[in-house]
Amino acid sequence: NAGVTQTPKFQVLKTGQSMTLQCAQDMNHNSMYWYRQDPGMGLRLIYYSASEGTTDKGEVPNGYNVSRLNKREFSLRLESAAPSQTSVYFCASSRALGGQGDNEQFFGPGTRLTVL
Amino acid sequence: AQSVAQPEDQVNVAEGNPLTVKCTYSVSGNPYLFWYVQYPNRGLQFLLKYITGDNLVKGSYGFEAEFNKSQTSFHLKKPSALVSDSALYFCAVRDRGDYKLSFGAGTTVTVRA
Numbered sequence: 001n002a003g004v005t006q007t008p009k010f011q012v013l014k015t016g017q018s019m020t021l022q023c024a025q026d027m028n029h030n031s032m033y034w035y036r037q038d039p040g041m042g043l044r045l046i047y048y049s050a051s052e053g054t055t056d057k058g059e060v061p062n063g064y065n066v067s068r069l070n071k072r073e074f075s076l077r078l079e080s081a082a083p084s085q086t087s088v089y090f091c092a093s094s095r096a097l098g099g100q101g102d103n104e105q106f107f108g109p110g111t112r113l114t115v116l
Numbered sequence: 117a118q119s120v121a122q123p124e125d126q127v128n129v130a131e132g133n134p135l136t137v138k139c140t141y142s143v144s145g146n147p148y149l150f151w152y153v154q155y156p157n158r159g160l161q162f163l164l165k166y167i168t169g170d171n172l173v174k175g176s177y178g179f180e181a182e183f184n185k186s187q188t189s190f191h192l193k194k195p196s197a198l199v200s201d202s203a204l205y206f207c208a209v210r211d212r213g214d215y216k217l218s219f220g221a222g223t224t225v226t227v228r229a
Binding site for chain 1: 120161221
């Protein structure tokens with residue numbers, strides 16, 4: 001039971017390049033999330049997926065796209081990377097989106113992205 | 117709107133001394149409250165949560181937190197800190213009935229031997 005896994009662990013891009021961050025969970029969770037972590041700002045939600053087949057914007061979606069490939073996998077794509085997207089990216093999953101129940105989120109190890 | 121404030125960027129304590137990490141929150145309704153810990157180059161690990169009931173919540177690694185509704189606080193505590201507790205700690209809040217989890221900016225805890 002690996003929990004939430006992310007690839008790659010590190011990535012360096014040049015401005016304008018594109019890349020996809022991969023995330024998978026093996027906990028049979030319905031909901032998945034992408035966050036970015038910047039110093040002094042905590043975690044900010046980029047996109048989320050309430051369940052397979054649905055995705056929605058979070059606080060800071062500009063410059064990103066996502067795909068919920070199946071129940072296990074949720075990818076984040078940067079179409080044209082910018083230096084402002086230098087950050088640590090975390091994927092998370094939870095049993096359900098919210099509402100009834102506590103539904104704590106479980107996090108992956110993160111991807112450290114640098115855009116030059 | 118909901119928000120979390122962690123008023124201290126850093127907390128430094130000696131090993132064996134009590135550790136407190138402060139958190140205050142703002143939500144329009146009733147909150148679910150969480151503490152997460154992040155070790156260097158690792159993801160966030162869940163420590164404990166307040167859902168309802170007893171205001172004192174016990175979690176992993178000897179940590180506990182006290183929910184205080186009148187002061188809108190959820191401070192994290194450990195009676196006797198260890199050097200291995202040195203990490204970045206995040207408080208988070210979610211309004212019941214909402215999906216969005218809001219995080220504080222984080223508090224770096226350093227426990228010196």
